[in-house]
Amino acid sequence: MLKVENLTGGYSSTPIIKDVSFKVEKGTMLGILGPNGCGKSTLLKLISGIITPTTGSVFIDQVNQNHYSAKELAKKMTVLPQLHGSSFSNTVRDTVSIGRYPHQKGFFSSWSNTDEEAVVGAMNQTGVTPFEHIFIENLSGGERQRVFIAQALAQKSDLLLLDEPTNHLDIAHQQQLLDMIRKEVVDQGLTVVSVFHDINLASLYCDRILLMDSGVVRAFGEPHEVLLEGDIMDVYHAKVASHAHPVQPKPQITLLPEIQNDGINNKVTINNIKKCNEYVMLKTDFPLRVLSSAVHNAGLGWYSILLNRTVQQNYHIEQVKEEYLQYIMNEGLSPTNTVGMMTAVDTQDAVIKSYDASFGTVFVIVTAGVGNAIDVSKAYTRDDQQYIGTINTWIIINGNLSDEAFVQGMMTATEAKTKALQHEKVYDTISNTIATGTPTDSLLIAATQQGKLMQYAGPITEVGKVIGRGVFEAISEAIQNSRKGE
Numbered sequence: 154m155l156k157v158e159n160l161t162g163g164y165s166s167t168p169i170i171k172d173v174s175f176k177v178e179k180g181t182m183l184g185i186l187g188p189n190g191c192g193k194s195t196l197l198k199l200i201s202g203i204i205t206p207t208t209g210s211v212f213i214d215q216v217n218q219n220h221y222s223a224k225e226l227a228k229k230m231t232v233l234p235q236l237h238g239s240s241f242s243n244t245v246r247d248t249v250s251i252g253r254y255p256h257q258k259g260f261f262s263s264w265s266n267t268d269e270e271a272v273v274g275a276m277n278q279t280g281v282t283p284f285e286h287i288f289i290e291n292l293s294g295g296e297r298q299r300v301f302i303a304q305a306l307a308q309k310s311d312l313l314l315l316d317e318p319t320n321h322l323d324i325a326h327q328q329q330l331l332d333m334i335r336k337e338v339v340d341q342g343l344t345v346v347s348v349f350h351d352i353n354l355a356s357l358y359c360d361r362i363l364l365m366d367s368g369v370v371r372a373f374g375e376p377h378e379v380l381l382e383g384d385i386m387d388v389y390h391a392k393v394a395s396h397a398h399p400v401q402p403k404p405q406i407t408l409l410p411e412i413q414n415d416g417i418n419n420k421v422t423i424n425n426i427k428k429c430n431e432y433v434m435l436k437t438d439f440p441l442r443v444l445s446s447a448v449h450n451a452g453l454g455w456y457s458i459l460l461n462r463t464v465q466q467n468y469h470i471e472q473v474k475e476e477y478l479q480y481i482m483n484e485g486l487s488p489t490n491t492v493g494m495m496t497a498v499d500t501q502d503a504v505i506k507s508y509d510a511s512f513g514t515v516f517v518i519v520t521a522g523v524g525n526a527i528d529v530s531k532a533y534t535r536d537d538q539q540y541i542g543t544i545n546t547w548i549i550i551n552g553n554l555s556d557e558a559f560v561q562g563m564m565t566a567t568e569a570k571t572k573a574l575q576h577e578k579v580y581d582t583i584s585n586t587i588a589t590g591t592p593t594d595s596l597l598i599a600a601t602q603q604g605k606l607m608q609y610a611g612p613i614t615e616v617g618k619v620i621g622r623g624v625f626e627a628i629s630e631a632i633q634n635s636r637k638g639e
């Protein structure tokens with residue numbers, strides 16, 4: 154659809170854009186990214202013919218752009234520049250109608266049903282119909298932006314060039330606008346080239362990204378190929394981290410503020426842990442990074458309250474999420490700052506152990522009951538219902554773990570748990586083999602994220618050794634305690 158070949162050009166003899174080449178297939182969306190002044194808008198101006206390239210060519214549907222008449226080009230391609238102060242005082246409807254200009258034989262002398270439908274459709278799509286008789290200077294920046302988008306859509310060309318289309322829009326309108334453009338791309342085969350300042354929006358909505366740096370192409374490809382932490386830091390001179398979007402398979406970039414270590418002396422001590430017959434609670438006045446399989450707020454996040462609560466053996470598990478949330482609120486705790494687990498074991502029997510390591514103290518806190526113990530390798534032979542977890546393990550680390558270390562720590566802890574069950578000769582009573590856990594065990598690792606980064610937490614690392622020993626000893630002791638009570 155669009156082919157840019159060795160394009161060089163700018164505003165004077167010194168080129169802003171230098172030897173830029175790329176292709177955009179029909180029915181796809183390209184996002185142009187790059188720091189302020191790198192030449193994104195200039196590139197759009199060269200593609201649209203607003204400025205003439207010094208060398209190189211732009212092909213639209215295999216035809217060189219300079220072979221099209223102005224009107225033919227306007228039918229092929231719509232350009233929406235950055236929001237500008239309009240010198241005309243027009244109503245919204247009149248402004249959108251200007252988009253139909255390339256389709257007129259004489260200026261507005263041949264207004265057809267198609268023109269009318271295009272204008273009404275574009276106003277509806279962008280949600281500006283309620284303002285259709287209002288003068289655009291009386292609209293907010295965001296409303297005005299949507300009017301110009303409507304004008305561009307009314308033009309009904311195959312190629313849309315947009316310069317920061319979400320500028321001035323709140324998040325709901327950013328989403329509506331980009332969802333709408335994406336729908337046109339997928340359903341109608343519209344081709345879009347758009348400049349973005351928001352890297353994450355570009356990642357979410359674009360098929361390909363062109364990353365520019367000082368007028369040249371730094372990278373071109375799918376978002377996961379282009380939005381690399383190192384390249385983004387290098388090009389934008391900003392400190393960032395890349396992570397996966399929670400739902401879409403697209404990378405997202407987060408700024409890392411310089412002021413990160415304002416709580417350098419944050420430490421978890423035994424005084425942060427409270428054990429009573431209703432629960433075990435750990436409460437800090439700073440957030441811990443937590444990875445867990447808890448009932449409430451599972452996964453990876455930052456929390457300062459950890460709760461392992463006792464419930465009756467016959468607890469109705471069907472409404473567990475709603476019931477747990479209610480419990481947290483009734484206790485006056487913050488639902489967004491609390492990770493919650495449950496156990497049918499008496500929490501007075503919880504084992505709390507601490508281990509000093511060179512990086513800081515590690516606490517291992519376990520509640521264990523093994524009445525439902527199971528051999529995971531034989532689990533396929535049985536058909537259990539879900540019930541409340543019986544070995545709940547917390548590992549609280551005064552240290553700084555990488556993501557790898559969090560996951561490896563979970564593995565190390567699970568291996569240590571299995572070993573403890575073997576050591577305590579806990580049997581799966583159905584298969585009559587040594588059990589490896591219970592059907593709904595829960596595991597949590599929390600870290601203060603201070604001090605030297607620990608990249609790994611496997612069994613030969615210092616932190617892994619502490620986890621292995623601590624989990625083994627705490628679970629073994631908790632099993633012995635639970636047997637005493639039987």
Ligand SMILES: Nc1ncnc2c1ncn2[C@@H]1O[C@H](COP(=O)(O)OP(=O)(O)OP(=O)(O)O)[C@@H](O)[C@H]1O
Pocket residue numbers: 164169187188189190191192193194195196
């Ligand atoms: N009309 C102009 N005449 C001369 N120089 C210009 C003109 N417009 C832009 N420039 C210069 O060209 C360079 C690239 O500008 P351009 O607007 O293309 O960058 P951009 O990447 O779109 O920036 P931003 O992210 O700030 O919008 C800048 O150094 C700018 O000062």
